[in-house]
Amino acid sequence: MNPFTYSRATAVADAVRDKASHPDSEYLGGGTNLIDLMKENVARPTHLVGLNKLPLADIEALPDGGLRLGALATNADTAWHDEVKSRYPLLNQAILAGASPQLRNAATNGGNLMQRTRCYYFYDLATPCNKREPGSGCSAIGGYNRVCGILGTSESCIATHPSDMCVALAALAPTVRVSGPNGDRTIAFDDFHRLPGDQPEKDNNLEPGELITGLDLPAKGFEKNFSYLKLRDRSSYAFALISVAAGLELEGNTIKDARLALGGVAHKPWRDQEAENMLKGQPATEDTFRRVAAKVVADAKGHGSNDFKIELAKRAIVRALKQAAEGNQHAADVFLNSNP
Amino acid sequence: MSTTNYIGKPTSRVDGPAKVTGTATYAAEYSVANMAYGYVVSSPIAKGKITKIHAEEVLALPGVVQVFSHENVPSLAWFDRSYKDDVAPGGSPFRALHDADIKFSQQPVALIVAETFELARYAASVLRVEYQQEDHETSLETQRAKGYEPGAGKTGFQPPPAPRGNPDKAWEEAPHRMEAEYVHGAQHHNPMELFSTTVEWRGEGKITAYDKTQGVMNVQQYLTKIFGLKKDDCRVVNEYMGGGFGSGLRPQYSAYLAVLAALELKRSVRLTLTREQMFSFGHRPHTLQYLKLAANADGTLAALQHHALHETSQFEDYTENVVNWSGMLYQCENVKLGYQIAKLDMYTPLDMRAPGAASGSIGLEIAMDEMAYAAGLDPLEFRLRNYAERDQNVDKPFSSKKLRECYHQGAAKFGWDKRTQAPGSMRNADGKLVGWGVGGGVWDATQQKAAAKASITADGKLTVSSATGENGTGTYTIMSQIAAETLGLPIEAVTFKLGDTDLPESPLQGGSWTAASVGSAVQSTCEALAEKIFKLARKMDDSPLRDAKFEDVEFASGQLRLRADHSQAVVLRDVLQASGEAKLEADSSVMPNMVKQNGYSLHSHNVVFAEVTVDEDLGTVHVTRVVNAIAAGRILNLKTARSQVLGSVVWGLGMALMEETVMDHKFGRYMNHNFAEYHVPVNADIHDIDVLFVEEEDDIVNPLGVKGIGEVGMLGVAAAVANAVFHATGKRVRDLPVMIDKLL
């Protein structure tokens, strides 16, 4: 870890200005990812702009019936917020499926979107990694890639975005509010994270110096029929091998609207709108779900140690859609995925 | 005063309050004046040479005190024997910063010492080291043909016994047969506490090293030999340890480097390794096991072969007993056991909780399950039919063995009789597949030479000491119990001291022998003290014990009294006060009674029953119930013993389902070197665990009758889980851990 200076911003404009005036600086939210990366010398900022005093920790209703999640609200406060529990239980479940209570108490919503991949090689300076050091090569291709992606990968990077929260967000389709040196703007959630292409060092489409200030969830929360299914190597405190966020709107047994997003498979939370369209108008049956699952992984490509993810993703999609259709999940049922 | 019978009782840890209130001091927590901080720079390559170290660049940073590397270490002891510790295997021990050669990935290549930890860490991150890389080989798979039989260089290692009978012929002729290969990956000990050494410079070449270790004496003799120090000038202390599991059996390079820096700089130095560096030394080796079993029509074993190959470094022949247990756990006349190791470009493996047996019981106990199914027998019934009444490896009876009772009581507790044999035949209320599996093992009951000292003051406070260790197992507590009961004192009046080379000599804390060895020494020392007290009691005015012999009296409830008539008693404190002596002392050193032990095989045994549920679509496994029944002689403390076994079971579940250090052979480097990716079980993975002790009376193993409980509990756990997974799914997974992808 290199020496760095630290300042604490109390207004958004100050934070943006402070960051712009320090060339190698980073924003600091809960620090649960950034500080780790600094200890491993993967990130070497010389200045940190502390965000926790910004007035962005609130969660408030929007006039259009939606809900605004402040960028500095913690993952825990977000998950346990009454409106989130009752109207966006999918988000509640996804957040609670991630990390540990201690981490969720510190982690912020903005930081969650910005957390970096858990690809082993990204974290280890002894190995080449295009994401860490553009042009050095991708060690995961041909290496140990159990945690890597199967969809939307490129020749230069096969890493995944590790967040659980973001998988639910991909399904719920909020807009991301940002503030930067050139003013404020919003970004559709689906356009926020990007695929690696030949620039894997870029995780997302934020412009330099831009700060996330919040997320605006649309009114529709799929609170009746939803499922967040997370499969991992132990029952808690492990990143997803595969996760599925599913939301259905049913009329009788017919699917009126659907959302489907996957985690653990791609460089971004993987929402598949074609699959969603395939579901619409269909009966909520295992047969439908199987066809849709097959479509989602039709172009998937394994890289050796993660080949199993293709079959596992298919099965997880079917299971999650079934659970969503049965509508028997409850927001408080946080250990659902680990029940024996 | 209430009873002072403590042995066998579930006494709470006497060091519990110190630990939970933070007053227990660990190696990295001793504060000494004018301390400098060290940070290790580790090699990114697995093999090659250091060609240049740009030390001058970091020495230019204000506050960096020194950069140690092979370029500037002083000349130290020359011969390998000076670097051999008590449990060093055969070969040439690794010497940090000795020369330019890189022998394994993450090898320490430089030590930075600076005024602050942060600065040392930063300097380590910018130190430029140039290497000339050479081809490395880290894959055991490629070395199958290069395995060799190691010599018996390491303490405790026994080459497999000679074959008996004709196993090949018996196998050919038997009606039921199986053969298969079993694999498990490498594991690293990963205690919570990082390896750490605080060296206090006491002036004139004298030091005290507060070091994380399972053996202060071992570290002391290692350091004194290398650095040419007198024992009095090199005190080693470790009063608490945040877990060892074998990682602290050998002195680590952190201790060596910290002392090197302190002696060179004539200054106190602290060095703590990082979590990543916790993967840079010993580990449980990646092991390949081949088993070939045959059964007769009556379900008795006709033939048994067990061959193992595991990795070692290029410089030492690490050995552990993997296959020998297979020759003594079951009765079989035709047995062949083979054991080989192969050299790779990695650090030497290191004993990890139940070394060899934890691995060997995976191969043997899954093979026994496969054999039972091939013979159409219930796996427990199959074991009962092959119960060994004698240790056939050495052709001796067991000093005691209540494994049959473990089988019966464990099965009853688990409800094994309700098991249906066919794979996939049991389900739970949610429709998930249920599987029940069994496994078990056998472990050495060893006693080593140990010494202790006791002193009692006129106020009735007893202090007992021995240079043993407390790595979380409960040493402070059980030694206090033994001392309190022997002298009939309340446990609150007893202080036990350990982990200091100034105390009476004691062996390394490992091999499950601490209770037997140090416990016997404590008992014997307290008995010696008791005799002295008794003599004083007889001299008291109007002593009711005036005419008594030592055999006639007992120490209980703070009194010394006639066994036959408890009313004839004196209060211990009164004896001491009447004597006018401020303090009474005794010491004693106890050796195992070889004459008594020689005719017997001394072992502890266990059996584990495990229940899993499996989601057949998603491949997820949960271990919902475990019963571990253990025959390990006398249990000194039900509470700490049970805790040890709970920990063993949890670790066994990890071994079965998730725990593995993954090497990328392209880099010859372990890649999941952190707690986010090196998975051990979390609370949500753990459900019901039942521990049963079937006590054995055994005065052959040692006077206390204890066999040790630290390791036996791990045996067979991973196999029982893997067997349960087979029972649930019909899928036989032979390479552990059983992760999701292996069940799809």
Ligand SMILES: Cc1cc2nc3c(=O)[nH]c(=O)nc-3n(C[C@H](O)[C@H](O)[C@H](O)COP(=O)(O)OP(=O)(O)OC[C@H]3O[C@@H](n4cnc5c(N)ncnc54)[C@H](O)[C@@H]3O)c2cc1C
């Ligand atoms: C051991 C471990 C296990 C974990 N397991 C899981 C898991 O299972 N599932 C899961 O989803 N997550 C998991 N996490 C990750 C955790 O969710 C993230 O670390 C956390 O969400 C990051 O939030 P933070 O506020 O701490 O971010 P920080 O560490 O403070 O910042 C992360 C990045 O975001 C940037 N940033 C922060 N806030 C803003 C902002 N407002 N605008 C712009 N940029 C910003 C920072 O500059 C930095 O680059 C785990 C983490 C650890 C350490």
Ligand code: SF4
């Ligand atoms: S997958 Fe991406 S993050 Fe991983 S090594 Fe390759 S380039 Fe780096």
